[in-house]
Amino acid sequence: xxxxxxxxxxxxxxxxxxxxxxxxxxxxxxxxxxxxxxxxxxxxxxxxxxxxxxxxxxxxxxxxxxxxxxxxxxxxxxxxxxxxxxxxxxxxxxxxxxxxxxxxxxxxxxxxxxxxxxxxxxxxxxxxxxxxxxxxxxxxxxxxxxxxxxxxxxxxxxxxxxxxxxxxxxxxxxxxxxxxxxxxxxxxxxxxxxxxxxxxxxxxxxxxxxxxxxxxxxxxxxxxxxxxxxxxxxxxxxxxxxxxxxxxxxxxxxxxxxxxxxxxxxxxxxxxxxxxxxxxxxxxxxxxxxxxxxxxxxxxxxxxxxxxxxxxxxxxxxxxxxxxxxxxxxxxxxxxxxxxxxxxxxxxxxxxxxxxxxxxxxxxxxxxxxxxxxxxxxxxxxxxxxxxxxxxxxxxxxxxxxxxxxxxxxxxxxxxxxxxxxxxxxxxxxxxxxxxxxxxxxxxxxxxxxxxxxxxxxxxxxxxxxxxxxxxxxxxxxxxxxxxxxxxxxxxxxxxxxxxxxxxxxxxxxxxxxxxxxxxxxxxxxxxxxxxxxxxxxxxxxxxxxxxxxxxxxxxxxxxxxxxxxxxxxxxxxxxxxxxxxxxxxxxxxxxxxxxxxxxxxxxxxxxxxxxxxxxxxxxxxxxxxxxxxxxxxxxxxxxxxxxxxxxxxxxxxxxxxxxxxxxxxxxxxxxxxxxxxxxxxxxxxxxxxxxxxxxxxxxxxxxxxxxxxxxxxxxxxxxxxxxxxxxxxxxxxxxxxxxxxxxxxxxxxxxxxxxxxxxxxxxxxxxxxxxxxxxxxxxxxxxxxxxxxxxxxxxxxxxxxxxxxxxxxxxxxxxxxxxxxxxxxxxxxxxxxxxxxxxxxxxxxxxxxxxxxxxxxxxxxxxxxxxxxxxxxxxxxxxxxxxxxxxxxxxxxxxxxxxxxxxxxxxxxxxxxxxxxxxxxxxxxxxxxxxxxxxxxxxxxxxxx
Ligand code: SF4
Ligand code: SF4
Ligand code: SF4
Ligand code: FES
Numbered sequence: 001x002x003x004x005x006x007x008x009x010x011x012x013x014x015x016x017x018x019x020x021x022x023x024x025x026x027x028x029x030x031x032x033x034x035x036x037x038x039x040x041x042x043x044x045x046x047x048x049x050x051x052x053x054x055x056x057x058x059x060x061x062x063x064x065x066x067x068x069x070x071x072x073x074x075x076x077x078x079x080x081x082x083x084x085x086x087x088x089x090x091x092x093x094x095x096x097x098x099x100x101x102x103x104x105x106x107x108x109x110x111x112x113x114x115x116x117x118x119x120x121x122x123x124x125x126x127x128x129x130x131x132x133x134x135x136x137x138x139x140x141x142x143x144x145x146x147x148x149x150x151x152x153x154x155x156x157x158x159x160x161x162x163x164x165x166x167x168x169x170x171x172x173x174x175x176x177x178x179x180x181x182x183x184x185x186x187x188x189x190x191x192x193x194x195x196x197x198x199x200x201x202x203x204x205x206x207x208x209x210x211x212x213x214x215x216x217x218x219x220x221x222x223x224x225x226x227x228x229x230x231x232x233x234x235x236x237x238x239x240x241x242x243x244x245x246x247x248x249x250x251x252x253x254x255x256x257x258x259x260x261x262x263x264x265x266x267x268x269x270x271x272x273x274x275x276x277x278x279x280x281x282x283x284x285x286x287x288x289x290x291x292x293x294x295x296x297x298x299x300x301x302x303x304x305x306x307x308x309x310x311x312x313x314x315x316x317x318x319x320x321x322x323x324x325x326x327x328x329x330x331x332x333x334x335x336x337x338x339x340x341x342x343x344x345x346x347x348x349x350x351x352x353x354x355x356x357x358x359x360x361x362x363x364x365x366x367x368x369x370x371x372x373x374x375x376x377x378x379x380x381x382x383x384x385x386x387x388x389x390x391x392x393x394x395x396x397x398x399x400x401x402x403x404x405x406x407x408x409x410x411x412x413x414x415x416x417x418x419x420x421x422x423x424x425x426x427x428x429x430x431x432x433x434x435x436x437x438x439x440x441x442x443x444x445x446x447x448x449x450x451x452x453x454x455x456x457x458x459x460x461x462x463x464x465x466x467x468x469x470x471x472x473x474x475x476x477x478x479x480x481x482x483x484x485x486x487x488x489x490x491x492x493x494x495x496x497x498x499x500x501x502x503x504x505x506x507x508x509x510x511x512x513x514x515x516x517x518x519x520x521x522x523x524x525x526x527x528x529x530x531x532x533x534x535x536x537x538x539x540x541x542x543x544x545x546x547x548x549x550x551x552x553x554x555x556x557x558x559x560x561x562x563x564x565x566x567x568x569x570x571x572x573x574x575x576x577x578x579x580x581x582x583x584x585x586x587x588x589x590x591x592x593x594x595x596x597x598x599x600x601x602x603x604x605x606x607x608x609x610x611x612x613x614x615x616x617x618x619x620x621x622x623x624x625x626x627x628x629x630x631x632x633x634x635x636x637x638x639x640x641x642x643x644x645x646x647x648x649x650x651x652x653x654x655x656x657x658x659x660x661x662x663x664x665x666x667x668x669x670x671x672x673x674x675x676x677x678x679x680x681x682x683x684x685x686x687x688x689x690x691x692x693x694x695x696x697x698x699x700x701x702x703x704x705x706x707x708x709x710x711x712x713x714x715x716x717x718x719x720x721x722x723x724x725x726x727x728x729x730x731x732x733x734x735x736x737x738x739x740x741x742x743x744x745x746x747x748x749x750x751x752x753x754x755x756x757x758x759x760x761x762x763x764x765x766x767x768x769x770x771x772x773x774x775x776x777x778x779x780x781x782x783x784x785x786x787x788x789x790x791x792x793x794x795x796x797x798x799x800x801x802x803x804x805x806x807x808x809x810x811x812x813x814x815x816x817x818x819x820x821x822x823x824x825x826x827x828x829x830x831x832x833x834x835x836x837x838x839x840x841x842x843x844x845x846x847x848x849x850x851x852x853x854x855x856x857x858x859x860x861x862x863x864x865x866x867x868x869x870x871x872x873x874x875x876x877x878x879x880x881x882x883x884x885x886x887x888x889x890x891x892x893x894x895x896x897x898x899x900x901x902x903x904x905x906x907x908x909x910x911x912x913x914x915x916x917x918x919x920x921x922x923x924x925x926x927x928x929x930x931x932x933x934x935x936x937x938x939x940x941x942x943x944x945x946x
Pocket of ligand 4: 049050051052053060061062063064065066078079080081
């Protein structure tokens with residue numbers, strides 16, 4: 001059980017290394033130079049009264065409650081804004097200070113509704129605490145004068161309320177929005193008595209620029225800004241530290257509870273990925289865990305046209321085991337397989353692949369990372385030797401240049417985006433390479449130095465053109481390359497990129513941006529100090545995804561930007577545990593730690609631990625499983641926590657494959673789209689209902705802790721274990737910590753990882769072993785993991801997906817802040833207030849040509865299929881490019897995406913589809929049928945329609 005109220009030292013720690021001695025209330029203490037008197041006192045256990053200070057924000061000095069006396073100095077300075085000095089003698093409590101503080105409190109309280117007993121913050125209000133701390137007994141000014149006590153509440157935000165009658169105008173909210181979140185949505189409007197907090201230009205929170213991160217709510221010392229859940233449920237009584245189950249930033253949270261009810265999620269100050277910050281999803285969008293759509297009983301049916309039948313766990317598990325064994329007896333050992341989930345824990349993922357390799361006896365295991373970051377694994381392991389990003393998030397604080405390509409962090413990775421914005425406000429330069437004008441191109445106090453709005457599918461061309469400039473203008477870091485990289489591979493690469501056909505001038509037309517802009521980017525990246533690359537699915541989800549990852553690695557090596565803080569090549573991972581699911585051996589050719597199944601020593605290690613032979617041949621990838629199903633050789637699949645019928649490309653191919661199978665087993669929270677093709681539904685558990693670990697984008701392994709009993713009766717790893725036992729392959733883990741112990745025994749990069757260490761240290765970044773017992777924040781510091789870094793030739797090969805007269809526009813896809821992936825979780829929360837449907841962004845020029853106006857229904861057609869959605873006319877996209885999200889199943893965006901995929905990993909080319917857009921009357925027949933089928937499936941299952 002954790003604390004509800006964590007210590008607040010009032011101001012941030014000083015980073016100085018020289019120490020000074022001070023005497024506070026007669027006690028001597030040595031603290032780093034630059035520490036505030038307030039913090040030095042707090043570290044000694046002396047709480048100086050305060051209201052406008054909190055240790056997540058810069059000191060402000062407005063409330064005048066924290067006054068102290070300093071020997072030899074006149075007056076009573078504020079302790080939050082006054083740094084210690086050597087030999088300083090401070091008194092924090094004297095009769096004069098007490099009188100001054102009481103006077104300040106009297107002014108605050110005279111303009112405050114005295115409804116403490118019925119106030120939502122009762123028990124968690126700093127104003128109340130300070131009234132007690134200063135011994136306030138009377139308010140000489142009375143309560144009758146002009147005041148703000150009748151100010152109206154703003155209830156517009158779905159998750160928190162704003163009650164200006166309780167505001168003490170301390171600016172903590174305004175500063176949190178600026179300093180921590182970087183959105184600048186709040187100001188203090190008016191003057192003097194009229195000063196007030198204002199979202200935007202006196203708008204409501206909902207209609208302002210606010211992105212609902214909640215930093216202001218967390219910072220507010222009163223009930224002015226407060227979670228509606230706290231108002232409704234009362235103050236929490238215990239807390240449990242756990243990890244967000246949404247994106248790959250991996251924010252640590254305190255789940256603040258009353259019994260088994262979550263009252264609120266508060267980002268944990270000691271979380272090393274998020275340092276006490278969060279976004280709207282992690283902080284507020286956890287209601288799906290108790291949503292009425294949750295399926296909590298196993299269900300069976302013989303045919304997918306039959307109604308579902310609720311059964312006991314024993315019957316469901318026995319049925320799956322007997323079906324899988326029947327299929328194997330009839331069609332061969334390789335006729336079944338499974339898919340692990342990047343939303344489940346490391347331990348659960350490890351167990352599913354173990355079940356498949358040891359229990360099924362084949363390597364037919366794959367993961368949803370196949371469709372997002374598999375090229376990252378391939379590209380970075382080829383060039384650097386490890387399938388993971390090189391840095392920790394803190395590294396961005398030392399970056400001088402940030403090259404952001406194919407990623408939209410303010411929507412996809414919001415907490416990291418806030419860190420990035422902070423560094424940019426401090427003066428780092430930003431380069432954005434993206435077909436779309438993402439928010440970071442221009443956002444309050446941040447303007448990109450260059451934005452290259454490249455044509456979708458030209459990543460490799462632009463990256464090779466950048467390399468051309470770096471080599472031909474001799475911007476190469478020869479010392480780094482000479483000492484750290486394979487000389488022959490570098491020489492070949494340098495010769496290749498220097499070819500005229502790879503120059504910006506030769507490629508500018510293909511890329512769609514001026515050559516001089518490409519040259520400018522190369523010069524900034526190579527010559528601007530520490531340069532860090534951050535990228536996302538806009539790099540990987542292409543037919544040349546792996547080539548583009550290698551092109552990024554080439555740039556970093558050529559300029560010496562690897563192996564120290566502030567630099568590196570950093571994939572921003574989509575799902576919470578996509579790094580972990582890859583690490584755990586979810587790919588058909590690799591065991592945990594990215595070791596090939598064909599390597600005899602590796603196989604023997606697992607064979608002796610698991611007591612069963614392992615097939616030396618790699619198994620089937622997801623698309624190959626579906627191909628084999630259509631061919632009649634693959635008949636059964638166990639899908640844990642993935643909705644391939646919505647998230648994977650070319651849905652017609654997916655549904656044809658699933659329909660051809662004899663036993664489809666889906667384990668999930670909700671009856672998802674894939675469950676329409678399932679014969680068995682095994683209800684899954686949420687992150688709040690299980691123990692385990694997730695690994696975030698910086699390789700940080702963090703605990704997930706159970707705060708409530710699973711509604712379905714079991715944690716997901718227990719269900720896999722029951723299935724293994726029913727199949728005759730014994731598993732007997734009592735707790736996920738035992739699974740982690742096995743992972744550590746079998747995986748060289750994890751040998752130092754165990755739950756006891758995670759409890760003690762909070763988190764560790766792999767590799768964590770005898771060479772790095774506390775983990776590895778920055779990779780490749782002394783040398784590359786593969787020995788010498790290897791340059792790869794990155795020949796630009798245009799995708800076969802070409803525009804032409806029938807399909808003249810290029811469609812690219814992405815996500816939006818309030819929704820997450822296929823939306824199964826966020827669509828079941830109040831986040832729908834911000835995004836109820838996927839829209840098609842289209843440039844005004846393209847819209848006008850087609851007679852399309854804002855909000856019109858349009859048909860989006862490709863050679864793969866067609867769907868309809870509403871248009872959003874915007875110049876965020878360039879002429880010739882259209883863009884949509886895929887958070888809603890009704891959109892059927894993946895009906896139009898094609899079956900092209902990355903040459904190395906089969907990662908689908910989601911980011912490039914040639915399309916035509918034309919006016920339409922509404923949803924297509926297929927969308928109506930699809931929606932009807934979904935409604936019918938839900939009706940049969942007895943759950944509410946969406
Ligand atoms: S919720 Fe976040 S974005 Fe909105 S006003 Fe508060 S700090 Fe700013
Ligand atoms: S809303 Fe809260 S944090 Fe903001 S100024 Fe008012 S009391 Fe301070
Ligand atoms: S940034 Fe990602 S991990 Fe952090 S709270 Fe938001 S969704 Fe969760
Ligand atoms: S806490 Fe120091 S002036 Fe407010």
